[in-house]
Amino acid sequence: MSINLTATPSGWGQAGRRRRRPALLRHTQRWLRGLLLPVAGVIIWHILTLVQLFPAHLVPPPLLILTDILELAADGALFTHIAVTGWRVVIGFALGAGCATLLAAIAGYSRHARDYLDPSLQALKAVPSLAWVPIFILWFGIFETSKVTLIAVGVFFPVYLNLLSGIDGTDRKLVEVGRINGLGRVDMVRRILLPATLPAYFTGLRAGLALGWMFVIAAELMGASEGLGFLMLDGQMTGRPSIIIAALVLFAIVGKLSDTAITAVSERLLHWRDDNFSLQEREHA
Amino acid sequence: MLEVRNVSKTFGRRQGQQNNALENINLTIDTSEIVSLVGTSGCGKSTLLRIISGLTQPSAGAVRLAGQTVTGPKPPAAMVFQEPRLMPWLSARENIRLALLHQPWRQQERLIDDALAKVGLSKFAAALPKELSGGMAQRVAIARALARKPSVLLLDEPFSALDSFTRQSLQDHLLGLWSALNITMVLVTHDVEEGVVLSDRVVSMQGQPGRIHSISEVTMRRPRRRADSQVQALKETIIDGLDLTASPKVATAEDRR
Ligand SMILES: Nc1ncnc2c1ncn2[C@@H]1O[C@H](COP(=O)(O)OP(=O)(O)OP(=O)(O)O)[C@@H](O)[C@H]1O
Ligand SMILES: [Mg+2]
Numbered sequence: 001m002s003i004n005l006t007a008t009p010s011g012w013g014q015a016g017r018r019r020r021r022p023a024l025l026r027h028t029q030r031w032l033r034g035l036l037l038p039v040a041g042v043i044i045w046h047i048l049t050l051v052q053l054f055p056a057h058l059v060p061p062p063l064l065i066l067t068d069i070l071e072l073a074a075d076g077a078l079f080t081h082i083a084v085t086g087w088r089v090v091i092g093f094a095l096g097a098g099c100a101t102l103l104a105a106i107a108g109y110s111r112h113a114r115d116y117l118d119p120s121l122q123a124l125k126a127v128p129s130l131a132w133v134p135i136f137i138l139w140f141g142i143f144e145t146s147k148v149t150l151i152a153v154g155v156f157f158p159v160y161l162n163l164l165s166g167i168d169g170t171d172r173k174l175v176e177v178g179r180i181n182g183l184g185r186v187d188m189v190r191r192i193l194l195p196a197t198l199p200a201y202f203t204g205l206r207a208g209l210a211l212g213w214m215f216v217i218a219a220e221l222m223g224a225s226e227g228l229g230f231l232m233l234d235g236q237m238t239g240r241p242s243i244i245i246a247a248l249v250l251f252a253i254v255g256k257l258s259d260t261a262i263t264a265v266s267e268r269l270l271h272w273r274d275d276n277f278s279l280q281e282r283e284h285a
Numbered sequence: 286m287l288e289v290r291n292v293s294k295t296f297g298r299r300q301g302q303q304n305n306a307l308e309n310i311n312l313t314i315d316t317s318e319i320v321s322l323v324g325t326s327g328c329g330k331s332t333l334l335r336i337i338s339g340l341t342q343p344s345a346g347a348v349r350l351a352g353q354t355v356t357g358p359k360p361p362a363a364m365v366f367q368e369p370r371l372m373p374w375l376s377a378r379e380n381i382r383l384a385l386l387h388q389p390w391r392q393q394e395r396l397i398d399d400a401l402a403k404v405g406l407s408k409f410a411a412a413l414p415k416e417l418s419g420g421m422a423q424r425v426a427i428a429r430a431l432a433r434k435p436s437v438l439l440l441d442e443p444f445s446a447l448d449s450f451t452r453q454s455l456q457d458h459l460l461g462l463w464s465a466l467n468i469t470m471v472l473v474t475h476d477v478e479e480g481v482v483l484s485d486r487v488v489s490m491q492g493q494p495g496r497i498h499s500i501s502e503v504t505m506r507r508p509r510r511r512a513d514s515q516v517q518a519l520k521e522t523i524i525d526g527l528d529l530t531a532s533p534k535v536a537t538a539e540d541r542r
Contacts, residue, residue, distance in 0.1 A: 176340055177370050180358045181384045181433075191383065195374040272374040274415035 060242035065249065068242045072231075081247075082254060085216055085227040088144070089258070092151025093212045097205060099152070100159035108167030108197075121160065129154045129211075130218055137222070147219035154215035158207035166200025167193070199273065202266040209262060213255045228254075287314040287337065287437065287469055291346035293494070294332055305494035306332045310346070312488065312497065316436075317467040321480030321487045323523065329495030330473045331367055334439050337471060338364050350437065360387075363435035365443040367473075369422035371414040377401065377425045378410040384433045400432035403458055405451070419446045427455060431462060438463075440472045444479070456483060460507065477520050482509045487519075489527050499526050 042062050048054065049061040072078035103121065107114040132153055133146075140146035170193060178192045220229020228247045235243030271278075294307040307329040314320050322330045335341040337348050339355045339362070348355040350362070363384065371380045381400055385393045401407045404424040414422055423446045430438065444452045460483065463470060474480050480487045481503055491498040501523055505515050 173366070173368065173370050174372060177366070177372070177383065180338060180340060180362070180364050181386070181429075182358065182360050183383065183386060187386055191375070191379075192372060195372065198374075272413050272415065274373060 057239075058241055060245065064242045065246050068240075068246045069250070072246070078250075080226060081228050081231050082250060085220065085229065086254060086258075088147055088151060088219065088227065089209075089212045089216050092148045092216070093155050093209060095148065096152035096155030096212070097159045097208055100156045100204070100208070101163060101201075104160045104163035104167065108164050118164075125157050125161075129157075129215065133218070133222060142223045147216070147224070150219045151212050151215045154211040155208040158211060159201075159204040162200045162204025162207065163197060166197035166204075169200065170196045198266075199270055202262070202270065206259065206262055206266075209258060210255070213251065213258075217251075286316055286349075286351060287471075288349040289313070289333070289337065289346070290349065292333070292336060292343040292348065293345040294329070294336060294341070295344045307336075307343075308494040308496050310495075310497055312500075314469055314471065316469050317463070318486070319463060319470040319472065319484040321484040322471065322473045322490060323475070323477050323480050323487060323527075324490035324495065324498070325527070326475075328490045328492060330490060331441055333490075333495070334364070334441050334471060334473055338362055338439050340364075360433075361435055362437040362439060363430040363433055364439040365426050365430045365441060367441040367445075369414070369419075369426040371417075371422055371425055373414050376411050376413055377406060377417065377428075380414070380425055381429045381432050384429045396432050400428035403431065404428045404455065420448065420451060423447060424451070424455070431459075434462075434466060435468065436466070437469045438471070440470065442473055442475060445475065459483075477523050478511055478516065481516050481519050481523070482511055487523055489523055491527060499523070 046062050049056065049059060069078065072081075103117060107117045107121075129150070132150060136146040136149050140149060174192055174196060175188075178188045183191065216227070217229045217232075220227045221233060224230040224233075228250055231247040232244050235241065235247065289310055289312040292307060292310040293305070296304045296306055298304050310333060312320070322333065324330055332341065336343050337355070339348075339358045342356075350359065371377075372383070375383075378397055378401070381397045382393055385396055388396070397410075398407070401410055404427055406421060406424055406428070409417065409421065414425075417425065423443065427443055430440075444455060447455065456479075459470075462468065470484075472480065472483060477487070481501075485503060487501045487503060489498045489501070490496065501519060503509075503519060505513070509516055
């Protein structure tokens with residue numbers, strides 16, 4: 001076999017084209033791959049219920065869950081539940097992440113402020129967040145305020161800790177470039193410090209959001225008349241596991257969607273990162 | 286005029302140990318003089334450059350620039366670090382802008398275009414650092430330092446990642462800038478030949494803590510060629526001198542003749 005040393009430009013072009021697929025197609029393919037596991041799971045589950053491996057009154061078939069969801073959707077209750085829960089998470093998240101960002105920025109910016117702030121916050125972190133429930137109920141009642149506060153507390157710590165460690169971890173070498181070029185305070189923050197802490201910040205936001213979803217359940221289980229948590233409690237009281245599982249599925253979907261939203265924002269803002277994953281993307285684009 | 290007076294630097298280490306990086310460095314550099322620092326790895330060349338720039342304070346002694354003691358980074362001094370140190374989130378263009386922020390926008394744009402063209406990277410203005418090769422990144426860093434037209438230029442092994450052609454053209458560019466603007470230049474290099482070709486004096490440092498071992502005047506006319514026998518001879522002298530741990534001496538090109 002001879003090796004062709006005079007590869008024509010068109011030859012190279014073909015080699016390149018074979019790899020290249022339209023972006024939309026690649027995206028759909030990814031989606032489909034991600035769906036494979038859940039779909040397979042549902043099918044297996046369906047088969048297992050058909051052969052009656054589990055008692056039907058405890059493990060309902062997938063179709064029953066679907067009809068339950070559709071029924072809830074038909075009278076509009078479904079959207080109310082989702083909206084109420086989602087709204088609680090949004091408000092709690094905004095509150096918790098906002099406070100965390102502010103305090104971490106202050107503690108990261110000034111050693112002095114940190115000496116006052118950080119020890120107390122670290123001590124509060126040691127309190128399991130659910131332990132706040134009784135006092136919040138006493139203080140804020142069983143309605144929205146106590147729920148949102150609980151969620152905010154849950155969101156606060158991952159955001160605070162990640163942002164602060166991001167600020168501390170800012171590369172001294174890059175800061176020196178700012179110093180030698182005489183950057184003012186505003187430019188230093190805007191062009192160097194802020195972008196440098198962004199990756200850690202987003203890690204914190206994602207972790208915080210996950211905790212937000214966790215705590216909304218805790219909050220709704222302690223008493224609510226609407227929301228996905230209430231739906232689950234309702235399913236338990238009325239002995240309908242299909243409703244509980246329907247609520248679980250909805251949680252998975254809504255949680256995943258919110259995480260996707262945050263990831264999409266972070267990917268846009270952090271596209272400059274030179275990580276292994278994005279390298280592969282670039283080489284196959 | 287740049288004066289380094291009795292500068293010593295000690296770093297604290299863990300477990301209370303101390304690491305003496307520099308001991309009693311004295312050096313006076315004229316305006317419009319090019320001085321090269323050569324010496325074995327770890328002898329404190331980068332540290333000395335950082336002290337001159339004001340990024341680090343000496344443990345003892347002082348640096349004076351135009352009669353004023355340097356206490357922090359000052360606008361007339363620009364520095365190319367041993368690594369490119371580009372902000373990964375900024376394009377080549379925006380990285381260079383960091384050096385020009387105090388100027389009006391129009392002026393910034395013009396100077397950036399100029400600087401990019403000088404290092405041959407006009408086409409890569411919009412590229413992010415992750416899309417640049419090592420040498421390209423280093424060239425952006427050089428462009429960033431030169432864009433501001435500084436009066437003191439501190440260079441820490443700026444050409445070490447470059448091929449000999451690019452290196453040659455950037456050295457020519459540097460010398461052009463130097464003769465046009467009367468800049469003071471301090472160049473750290475591991476390439477003694479490069480030091481001899483470019484500079485008025487080659488300072489060789491040695492040891493831990495680092496001390497100035499010898500200072501060689503280079504009197505040949507510019508432009509100098511690497512292959513020139515006088516260049517080669519002086520290079521040999523300096524390298525031989527570094528190998529010995531003899532007492533400091535001053536060698537000049539004339540000595541060898
Ligand atoms: N930030 C620092 N903290 C502690 N020690 C340091 C620091 N920077 C440098 N040193 C020490 O100072 C000494 C000189 O380091 P320096 O970087 O100046 O060497 P160099 O001559 O530039 O070496 P090279 O040619 O390898 O770049 C070394 O012993 C090093 O361990
Ligand atoms: Mg060095």
